[in-house]
Amino acid sequence: MKEDGLKTKEKREKNWKLLYLRSAKLARAKQLGFDYPGASNKPEIEDNEPLNVLFICSRNQWRSPTAEAVWRNHPDLRARSAGTSPNARRHVSADDIRWAHSIFVMENKHRSRLKAEFGDAIANKPIHVLDIPDEYQYMDPELVDLLKASVESILGLP
Template sequence: MFAAWPGVETASAGLAPDADEPCTDELVEWADIVFVMERTHRAKLQRRFRKSLKRARVVCLDIPDDYAFMQPELVALLEKKVGPHLRSLPRRERA
């Protein structure tokens, strides 16, 4: 959803065992910031990837994880809660 933001590289992954794209140590190590929907997700992420989370900042959005994929209400909440964090990121130089 945020892949088109200038200067931002995104990836999406899940913590559930049946996630289409499971979260990995490599992905967590790559990230500058990791967004999670719920506090339980943050706790699970921190337990599972403690060693890989040395650099990334974890932000809990406090959004219940009970929306359908790209449901308009979810999209609006994500734009409202994630947008300010992305706007405050330093711009990376592009090669």
């Protein structure tokens, strides 16, 4: 019985120490200007500031420019688009990554390419894979519907 009490006390003490260490690490990370791993990936923006969303596909020719056009005039968003291919109409840059609060990629391969090229810069950015294949033309009505439904549900937009 006494042994159980000691284990409980040790467990409480250990949990307290872990919480203290984690809060100290979080505070230090914030002081240095980066997120501690495991901290919230929710973008920190002002309540009235629009959310910067970056749409990525391969060549920035059909899918991501369509997404940018669809969301460009939304009052709560600022939209940009770029491509991961060296042949992209507009190649994604480090400035694009820094600017974005949230990144939407059309396929898993785009997320992989971003991680390979920008590693630490995107480590704490939310990246959403939309799973939209490269079989649509610019402003294709079906593509527009897919983009609206996906982005609205992810961002919780009306």
